[in-house]
Amino acid sequence: MSTLAGSKILVTGASGRIGSVTTRRLRAAGAWVTALSINDDPSLEADRVLVGDTRSQDDVAEALEGADAVVHLAALAHRDIAPPFDVYSTNVVSTFNVLAQAGALGIRHAVVAGSINACGLPQNVHEVRPAYVPYDAHLPVDIADWYSLSKHQDESTARMAWRHWGIDVVTLRFPHVNSEEALRAQSLQLAEDPRPGLLEGWSYLTTEDAARSVELALTARTTGAHAFFLAADRTLAPYRTEDMLDAFAPEVLRTRRFVGREVPIDLTPARELIGFQAEHEIELPTLDLPTGL
């Protein structure tokens, strides 16, 4: 039986792409789930469904009643989804509100949806390159947009909440997360032109694996505030990683070599801290990078 059986978990952003699959998964593990969403979603199945705003102190207080743990996924999930002020303020106020209230209530565990964008590279408006690959926890940040800034700030909020209230927080730095069908379509685009995937290291995760990582982060009982990258082991492009780096980022330092289509992201903390390894990979052949791409 899962250690989550009988525990009461608040999931914010429960009607979203990752939230709906996560809510289903946590309930299947035996948790009693409160779902907080800003929109009424009749298809959402949870033990308690609340419509509310994660920026509202009252809505979050009501949602946290009786909770043992919180999974905070609510956010405006892209730079261009709303005006800059709305994206930044919604994300940072929501994360502060959820973690501060959970911490003050004595709730011990939180899992927060972070992003690969916390490093600032994928949604940057300049021709940026990472200082080195594989991406790891020490990669210098280069932020030029408000969504990335909000995700970077959320990690500081998580550290503050742990330091102040002692709430353990795992921030999962998700890469692009989508259904297998959507990811397969994206892999065809990357086969045509891999360049747009460079700053994300051609990384991805299925929604099922993202939801699994949330469950593992809840059960791992990691202490402190941790933020780390997650991704499938191999890239979403059908070419060798070394060949793509030679072609599109020859000047970027490689602190080690990559085998086949190995993703250029350090996945060690995800394995060591929560025991995560992706189970749902998009099957792709390993092809020679066409000349002239």
Ligand SMILES: NC(=O)c1ccc[n+]([C@@H]2O[C@H](COP(=O)([O-])OP(=O)(O)OC[C@H]3O[C@@H](n4cnc5c(N)ncnc54)[C@H](O)[C@@H]3O)[C@@H](O)[C@H]2O)c1
């Ligand atoms: N999907 C990805 O590729 C990806 C990648 C990296 C990080 N993330 C992060 O994962 C989390 C979930 O992403 P997703 O892909 O499921 O996005 P999504 O847009 O499908 O879901 C986000 C949910 O948050 C809700 N929400 C937004 N503002 C709210 C508010 N003020 N109050 C209450 N609810 C609010 C939305 O209504 C939506 O249901 C987000 O924090 C996102 O930044 C997603």
